[in-house]
Amino acid sequence: MWASGEQSAQSAAVELHEKLDSAIREQKEKWDASEVDGACSTCLWPIATYQAILLHVIFAVILKAGGAVNLNLKASISAASLDLLQSLVGSCRKLGMFSYPDMLGRYKEADLPSFVWVGIEEVKRFDIALYKLGTKLNISGSEGRDLLTASELEFPLPSNDLLWHSTERHEWEAYAKEENMVSLKDDLHAKWISNFADMLESFGL
Numbered sequence: 001m002w003a004s005g006e007q008s009a010q011s012a013a014v015e016l017h018e019k020l021d022s023a024i025r026e027q028k029e030k031w032d033a034s035e036v037d038g039a040c041s042t043c044l045w046p047i048a049t050y051q052a053i054l055l056h057v058i059f060a061v062i063l064k065a066g067g068a069v070n071l072n073l074k075a076s077i078s079a080a081s082l083d084l085l086q087s088l089v090g091s092c093r094k095l096g097m098f099s100y101p102d103m104l105g106r107y108k109e110a111d112l113p114s115f116v117w118v119g120i121e122e123v124k125r126f127d128i129a130l131y132k133l134g135t136k137l138n139i140s141g142s143e144g145r146d147l148l149t150a151s152e153l154e155f156p157l158p159s160n161d162l163l164w165h166s167t168e169r170h171e172w173e174a175y176a177k178e179e180n181m182v183s184l185k186d187d188l189h190a191k192w193i194s195n196f197a198d199m200l201e202s203f204g205l
Contacts, residue, residue: 018061024053024084034090041096041105050088051126057085058133068133074138084138086146091132093152098127100155101187113181114172115166124158150197156188 002011009026024031031049060081069134096102103123107116127148155174158164163175193200 005070013059013065017056020052020056021060021120024056027162028087031086032091033094034087036094038137039091040095041099041102042167044097044132045095045097045106045123047122047126050092053088054130054133056127057081057088057180061137074136077137077139082137089134089148090146092127092130097123098148098154100192104182104187105185107182109184114176116182117182118177121158121164125153125164127153127155128158131194146168150200153193153197156191157193161171 001009001016004010020193024130029102030045031053033043061075061077064078064081065075092098096152103120105117132152133149137147139147160179163172163179166172166175
């Protein structure tokens with residue numbers, strides 16, 4: 001609705017955003033695992049809920065920016081939205097969602113290879129979107145201490161964009177031939193993004 005550029009549609013988008021904001025905060029105890037003592041990597045990963053919250057925060061940043069950025073080319077974020085973002089990052093951290101071994105640990109050898117690949121790619125791509133958002137925000141060091149850092153991204157980069165974006169069966173079958181499916185016995189440690197954290201952070205990425 002917002003992207004249409006039409007005033008009526010954008011007003012409706014803002015109204016919907018406000019309703020969702022209330023719902024997310026009212027239900028916070030159900031999705032926020034950041035301060036739950038028993039939360040761990042074997043618990044449920046509510047990826048769809050977390051994706052929705054991330055999109056909600058991104059839209060809040062867009063609304064606040066109004067097309068403007070600071071001199072450092074970073075966007076501002078309200079205290080309320082930052083609180084949501086910190087809770088989201090903290091929840092993912094507590095659940096082990098930034099760890100490739102923990103991603104692998106959620107599957108069994110008997111699982112369909114394509115099912116495993118899609119599930120792991122979904123988490124990796126979500127994690128990177130979460131990390132990228134943090135790098136684009138204009139926040140002080142103390143406010144940003146709970147956000148995601150490159151050194152925490154203990155997994156390889158997403159693979160095969162063409163396969164990921166396939167919408168037809170023939171596309172999937174064609175691009176899947178070029179993809180090595182996930183090995184549950186190989187943590188691919190040498191390819192983890194965290195290994196290159198110093199380089200990424202030196203470039204402000």
